[in-house]
Amino acid sequence: MTLFEPAFCRLTSLIRIITILCLLAGPSLAESPAGDVVGQVSVGYQGWFWAPGDRSPWTTATSKYFHFNASPGSEVDKDYRQVEMWPDVREYDTLFPTEFSDLATGSPARMFSSYSDQTVETHFKWMREAGIHAAALQRFGGEVTDDAVVKATRDAIAVKVMKAAEQHDVKFYIMYDCSGWQNFEPKIKTDWQQTIVNDLKLTESKAYARQNGKPVVCLWGLGYAGAPTTGPGNAEISLRVVNWFKANGYYVIGGFPGQWRSGTGDSRPDFKEVYSAVDMIAPWGVGGIPNFDWTQADLKLANEWGKDYQPMAYAGTSFFWGNRSGKNLFPRQHGDFMWGYFKNYRKLGIKTCYVAMFDEIDEGTAIFKVAEDATMQPRDQWFLALDADGVHCSADFYLRLTNDGGRMMRGELPYLEEHPTLHVAPASGILTDGTYELEPVSAPGKRLDITAGVDADGTTVQIWPRVNGNTQIFKVVATGNGLYEMAPLCAPSRRISLSAQNKGGVDIRTADQATDQRWKINDVGDGVYELQPGNDAAYRLENAAGNDAEGAAVRIAQASGEIAQRWRFVPVVASEISYQLAPISAPELRLDLIGGLSTNGTAASVSAAVDSPTQDWKITAVGNAFFELAPTNGGQRLDVNGELNAENSPVGAWQQSGSPAQKWRLLDIGGGIY
Incomplete structure (x- = not known):
């Protein structure tokens, strides 16, 4: 979401000494029942990168890119504008040329178009895989009512979004950016009724988001201090618009300034009646930091008003090419920054969240797949890569982090102080020989571990927090017939074996090439495996506790398909071998x-x-x-x-x-x- 003036930035840092168990109980919530936005992770979707040759109305009329500059520029040229992050384009079928130098890999620097059907379908496939329930399609008021060519392009993309959402079982809804919209009352009513409802028939789609049985619409930008007084800066007009949507049977989300509660700073002082009229309050927060007390106070007032509450999370932001405000302005800290939001929401019992944004590479908030490092970017210009903070992250890292954050908010994962998301995706498909850590899917962040690192026959195997040491690193080698041996680096002459002393137990024993030391590693998809003993196809390696309990035993049990029997293989490099x-x-x-x-x-x-x-x-x-x-x-x-x-x-x-x-x-x- 791009503001017409700089957003209010809250940089207050708090040190909290709090009993986690008390926090996890959380306050009572005034939430509606779970639906397509309540109890779900939603994400903002721009869909505004259009390229000459994509046959969109905009590029056909102008032969220009939209929201992307195809030419390199100078950092000292204050008028030069560019996106902040370079996309990972490896999964797009159709790409378009630019004037940038080749990537360091030698591949030409090419850009996708949001107008391509395959691009939109790919994005919604990623959303489904990342556990994102709904996409808020951005619709900029001034564009769709004052520029016929842009409107025609945005209308066409809205239909593409509808089809992709239906195909991939993701919900979507319209999110109007009203922030700079002059005389917006008659314009938004006309656009909604004539275009969204009558012409495009979006709200009739099975994929259109509904909450409390009503189609969802978000009105973003109401009440900002600098908003036009003929539009969303006018409380009387804004209230009429909100009530018009509600009277016509819609569930209204209000996208409000961060200081909506106090009516100060970035908020106008006279908007309390508007803020309390919507069905869901969704404060904007890009340019802020995770702040427990702030969110708790927001939630308290929303509850007092009987309103649903949708706080925001974002990965980090940088807007150097937009206003020369500094490179990597709010660093992502390889996931730690964004995880701070998810932690606060879990502590407060909040299960609803809006992630800003899916594809916003302009302001560097995108969570979709972008360049991992300089090798995936043009060589002749700076872009913010995912390794900017010193840790290499795979292109899909923030999609996987969002999935883990949503799962923790909903209680599908236990509360985790540190994010469990692997910076690089685990192995998938047929496993190659190598050194790996084994992460139980049922205990993110923990590892299969040789108890006390004892190099002796009969030493048991357990679940233990990751220590980055050779008690948790295994040399995995194929032995033929689809079987593997797993040798711990702390006991290289031994193998993970079925226990001879403890029926159903698992320990280590001197290598003897027996089938009870060999394992069939079955790929069950999404980088997850089941481990089947070589001598009994009916059993699987299992985390006996089924959760993240420290020191939990590891055993074999009848194959059940449950999460306790699922594992990830995390490639690591070990100096010992x-x-x-x-x-x-x-x-x-x-x-x-x-x-x-x-x-x-x-x-x-x-x-x-x-x-x-x-x-x-x-x-x-x-x-x-x-x-x-x-x-x-x-x-x-x-x-x-x-x-x-x-x-x-x-x-x-x-x-x-x-x-x-x-x-x-x-x-x-x-x-x-x-």
């Missing part, structure tokens, strides 16, 4: 030193896999998310010759020097692939 590096383009080859030599300057290449120490590499962390790669036949390191910084620079072995030319980032793209 050596690796072979196989290019995905030629999986039968290995990174090798030519001639098997161990002298300085020996060139690196790929060659057929053989039993050679020059194909075995130690990968050692050296700080700041960098690693050194050392062949096991000497003290050299993989090195960029001459410390060159250019394409096609030769790479080989050289004695350890601590040079940047010997430090490498391992960008985990999932499934044990880097």
Whole structure:
């Protein structure tokens, strides 16, 4: 949502010492029964990136991009405008050219269009996968009543949204941005009745959101201090509009200033009657921070008025290319910032949330798939990547984080002080040999663990908080016939086995190639697996407690399909063992030193896999998310010759020097692939 003036920013930081159990009880809520917005996670959807060649009315008439600048620009040129984040375009069928340089990967810099059917369908598929129940389609008042070409394009996209929502079982509703709309009373009534209801028939769709049996509409931007007095800055006019929608049978969400309660700061002082007239109060908060006391006071007043309450969460924001306000203005902190909202809402018993925004790359709030790092962006201009705060996150990280946040708010996950979302998606599909941590789906953030790290036959296996150590890292190796062995790094000669002493138990035992030490790892979808003992297809590895209890036993039990029997494999790099590096383009080859030599300057290449120490590499962390790669036949390191910084620079072995030319980032793209 773009304001016509800077939003009020609340930067108050509070240190709270509170008993979590008391907080989780929460206040009593005045909420309506769960529906399509109450008790659900909704997300704002812009759908406003249009590209020449997409056949939209706008680009056909203008031959220009909309809400995107296809040309690079200068940071000192204050008039140059650009999006803040570069999208991850790997899943779009149709892309459009730009004038930017190629990406670091060599791929051309191309942009999607929100007018493409496949783009909209892809976005709603992502929403469904992320547990997002409803999308609030933004409709900017001034555009749809004062510009016929823009209106025609937005109308067409609204129909595309309706079809995609129906296809992917996601709800949608219209969210008017009224913020700068002059004389908006007759215009919004006409647009709603003639276009939304009569022409497009959106409210007749099975996917149109309903709450308390009524179609939902959101009126955003009422009551702002600088809003036009012929529109949403006029309390009398705004109240008439709210009551008109209610009288015609609609459930009205009011998108209000952050200081709606006090009528000060960004809020006009005379809007209490308007604020108390809507069905749901939804304060805007981009530019603020998670604030428990503020939200609690909002909720208290909404309850006193008998209103539903929809607080907002966002991932972070940056608006450098919009107003040169500073790069990465409100850092995402690799998910910690957004999780602060979900924690507060769970403590307060709030199950309803609006996430701003799904595709807002203009102001850097987007949660949909964007560039993970500089390699996925044009090389000739700055964009905010997901690794900006020092942790590599996969493109889908904020979709998965939103899903986990919604689950915790609804009580499907226990209260978690730290987010459980893996920064990089876990392995999926057929598992490749490698080193992994095993995360129980029933206990996010915890790991399969060798009790006390004891390297002895009969040591039990348990569920324990993640320690980033070798008691929780397992070397997983295929043994044939679809079976795998799992060796803990703290006890490399032993394997995860069915207990010989404790029927149904699981422990570690010296490797003997028996089927009770081998496991069939069944992919059940969405990066989740079940582990079946090699000697009994009827059983599965199970978290005995079925929850996140610390020290819970691990056992085998009859296959049930329950969450307690489901696991994620999280790829990790361990310095204790050596690796072979196989290019995905030629999986039968290995990174090798030519001639098997161990002298300085020996060139690196790929060659057929053989039993050679020059194909075995130690990968050692050296700080700041960098690693050194050392062949096991000497003290050299993989090195960029001459410390060159250019394409096609030769790479080989050289004695350890601590040079940047010997430090490498391992960008985990999932499934044990880097």
